[in-house]
Amino acid sequence: MSDIPTPLKLAAFDAEDLAVVSAAMQDAIVKAGDMTFLAGEKRFALVANRFAWEVNAARAKPPYERRRTGLQVTRVLRAELAGFDRDRRDDVLDLLSISFEATEEPEGTLTLAFAGGATVRLHVECLELAMADLGGAWTTQSKPDHL
Numbered sequence: 001m002s003d004i005p006t007p008l009k010l011a012a013f014d015a016e017d018l019a020v021v022s023a024a025m026q027d028a029i030v031k032a033g034d035m036t037f038l039a040g041e042k043r044f045a046l047v048a049n050r051f052a053w054e055v056n057a058a059r060a061k062p063p064y065e066r067r068r069t070g071l072q073v074t075r076v077l078r079a080e081l082a083g084f085d086r087d088r089r090d091d092v093l094d095l096l097s098i099s100f101e102a103t104e105e106p107e108g109t110l111t112l113a114f115a116g117g118a119t120v121r122l123h124v125e126c127l128e129l130a131m132a133d134l135g136g137a138w139t140t141q142s143k144p145d146h147l
Contacts, residue, residue: 007067007133008054014127015100021071021131022098027051027144028069033089035120037079044073044122048095051144052137063139070134073110075125083118093118094144100127 012018028048035046050069084091094115102108106126113119 007135008052008069009130009132011130012127018098018100018127018129021129024053025050025069025071025095025098025131026053028095029066030093030095030114031089032084032086032091032093035086037076037122039076039079042074042076042125044076044079044120046071047134050133051140055137056143059143062141062143064141064143065137066140067137068134069131071129071131073122073124073129075128076122077107077125078123080121080123081119082121083114083116 008024010017010021010024012021025048028050030046030048034048035044037044047068047070049066052065052067056064084093096113096115098110098112100108100110108124108127110122110124110127110129111119112122
């Protein structure tokens with residue numbers, strides 16, 4: 001079914017890398033309960049159902065595909081969540097973008113922006129994240145529409 005034979009694995013250490021990861025994760029569906037901040041490990045992680053843009057962009061009609069994908073950010077000093085209730089574990093968020101703003105190089109804030117104004121802001125020692133598809137793809141009939 002997929003035009004991509006192997007799972008996608010990406011890492012980001014600078015703005016150029018992050019732009020690629022952000023594009024790959026755009027329109028990923030994340031449940032509030034599928035995100036966690038492990039303060040003792042300085043790590044934030046989430047699992048999402050990623051719309052596979054690298055496959056679907058060229059497709060004019062269904063079927064499209066999604067993939068289960070993990071995203072991990074390391075060297076996290078602090079996490080701030082806004083615009084959603086973490087205790088409502090089944091609430092679904094639509095990831096729009098991931099951006100980084102440096103404060104005192106290499107420190108900065110990594111922001112995950114979701115539809116409806118929800119955000120996760122991660123204050124990090126430096127930009128260091130990885131994403132990886134966790135398994136095979138499945139089909140979907142709908143494609144995100146950006147008006």
